[in-house]
Amino acid sequence: HEFNSADIPKMIEALSYAIDIGYRHVDTAHVYRVEPEVWQHFHREGDVEVGLRGSLRRLNLDYVDMVLMHWPFSVSINLNLGQKELVDYCQANQVIVTAYSPLGTMIPNRAVVDSPEPKLNNPTMVAIAKKHGKTYQRGLVMIPKTVTNARVLENASIFDFHLDAEDVATIAKFDVGYRTLVPLHYQDMENYPFDVLPGKSEPVPLALRKWKNGAKNDIE
The missing domain is CATH 3.20.20.100 (NADP-dependent oxidoreductase domain)
Structure with a gap:
């Protein structure tokens, strides 16, 4: 679900306005491809600090109140x-x-x-x-x-x-x-939490495999 680059100026304006009127919860992740303008990776214990520092650099921040892991939670x-x-x-x-x-x-x-x-x-x-x-x-x-x-x-x-x-x-x-969203591309993994549907596995989406916006350089 890559963000349309043409909407980035509108997004920046809307985000600034949202903060001005009291918003404090901003939903972002590497997979959304908009961290440099506004982490769905590096959750292993030894990687958390490295991944968070990369996210802070892309967000141009020194501090966030809380980090909520999007997946698998x-x-x-x-x-x-x-x-x-x-x-x-x-x-x-x-x-x-x-x-x-x-x-x-x-x-x-x-x-x-x-x-x-x-x-x-x-x-x-x-x-x-x-x-x-x-x-x-x-x-x-x-x-x-x-x-x-x-x-x-x-x-x-x-x-x-x-x-x-x-x-x-x-x-x-x-x-x-009825579960609308079923991550079939993860069902072959060891701790997949739902019923496995034989023959229904899907490849991991490109958005989850592709580095962009200098994210790889930020982490290495």
Whole structure:
């Protein structure tokens, strides 16, 4: 998912605005190819410091408050896969959960053959969104993407509403235990956490194998 270089000036402007209005969680990783403008690697114990220093150089920073490893600790949570048991456990133990791909499959042509229909224009979801002028509420962190200042502000304006019990129950019905994102390119590895699907292995995406933006030089 390489970032469109034509959007970089817009991204810089939007990021500066986001920080000005209070954003403090910035989602970035080597695989996104935008660290020099705004680490999905080097997580072995002996490599962490080297990898982090490389990321700091690309971010042009001396310090970050926290480093969250994207993989293998990402939690796929969306309308089709609520992960209630896991979320309840984390919240009971004061662990903040960041939902990966919180809207699941949004675009029909990206949907897997057996996947549930995209929910972006689902009449039930649209009605609830219009009712509140918002989208979702579970006490989870979501990472919005935009290069427009108006949407940056809109995404930050989430602390003034609550879904009622009826809305929450309606949304919960979409949870059918369907996992939208399955990393098949990792299923041959020793500690792959999901059921192995014979004949479904995929090559590791080029974006995870390719060095860019001087990243290799930063680390070596």
